[in-house]
Amino acid sequence: MTPLAPHRARALGGRVLRQLRADPRFVAVSLIIPLVITFLLKMFFDAIDIPMFDQTRFAVPGAAFIVHFVTYILTALVLVRERVGGTMERMFINGYRQLEIIGGYLAAYTVLATWQSLLILTWVAFLFDLGYSIGSYVQIYLVIWLLAVLSMALGILVSNFARTEGQVIPFIPLIIVPSVFLSGMIVAVEDLPTWAQVLARFTPLFYANEVLQGVISGGTVLDTLGPFVALPLLTAGVLVLASRTLREGS
């Protein structure tokens, strides 16, 4: 058995990046749509003007949610496209291995997620006039970035259960609905029934929101070390699952 080869993961990452470069429309859409959505949210909040409602508390977790969602769906779709087009099988028969494929994809899409996180955080800071300290911004950025990587891992996992691009669609609410209602963004998790509190632990945004709320209240990620560490741990767990389920053929 030949060992895992980093040069194959590198070749794969390079190929995915070249594809991104060859498809500026895809890159533009994945970068700009989150900005448009946050802008609409801001207009919505301004219009309804609820008393005692501090919209800045929603700005950063909202941005995190959008990055989470967009990254998850795009990763799943791109991988399903490989499967449908036959290139997934061809990669395997050429000798690419599960972990090399996942590693290469992760590395390439991390580049995209890095820019996406940076762009949306800058945009939200400007739009909502947040005025946090530089240290807070760096920590927020780190959390959103970790969440983006976790979202990619989830996208890779989910792509294994879809045979056509259309079959990805049912997986969209699977992430959105629990994220919105259980993560603590809208309703505090302590106020949820016990079963929902348990379920909340399975949504990545729950952990991200815990850490982000601490940081925007002036704390640091160290105050919520558990949820903060949970993000990379979950990523690792999801990646192990993804590599176990990444099928060669149909």
Place this chain on the structure above:
Amino acid sequence: MAASLAISVSSVSKSFGAVKALTDMDLEVADGQIFGLVGPNGAGKTTLIRALAGALQPDEGEIAVLGLDPRRDRYEIRARLGYMPQEPALYEDLSAFANVRFFAAAHTRDDAAGKARAALEFIELADRADDPVYTLSGGMKQRVSLACALAHEPDLLFLDEPTAGIDPKLREVFWTGFHRLAASGATMIVSTHQMSEALECDRVAIMRAGRVLVAEEPRTLLGQGRATIRLWQQDHVEEMVVNDYSVDLPRLLAARDRVDRVEIDRETLEDIVLRMIDDDAARSA
């Protein structure tokens, strides 16, 4: 003589739901041969190739490729294997060169670019190497796909309808190339619809409904061709079908007083194969 066999398939079956793709199939391919898989759509050619490549697990039976198990030893086999799927399976938004280099890079740490260039020369597409695949014609994509399969100079090539959608002149170029690869020791499994291509193979298996009807040298198959003989005696024509006209014709002539004209229509390889397939279909119906 297990050592000289590149491939051995024994009693292999594979179903997809209710559809039986391979039924109790047996097949042996010697080292260094160009082995043709000939048969109509649904004969099981692609399923067989994918099973040989380890892309799917047969329900029953044994397969050995280069003496190894295609599933258990797949990494070992794949290092020596080139595979061209029926659909081009390329990254349309990347250049031909980037595609070939990517698949070659699975096998070589250092010289993927050099090997990719050489493969593009081989398929005579070096001048379009930097164009995105979506700008190429169907035949050109097929050629790029072939380049992806052979860039790493494999010992064993599985080509699933490599010449589909390619014009006759280029098909000739392909086959010259295949013979060159075979001469250098590579074993090739080539599936095809084109009977003329069967003649290019060292051996062919005629397949129908997931089974091998016959596996022979094309010359031997041609020998099984029937002939229609027409004997003219003045205005009277006598027509008969014989199995071996070289033996039957002298006998027929000797039995007649006078024959003014003889016409012989021999079956082509295509006729023979189609007859075998039709006969088999009629038997199983």
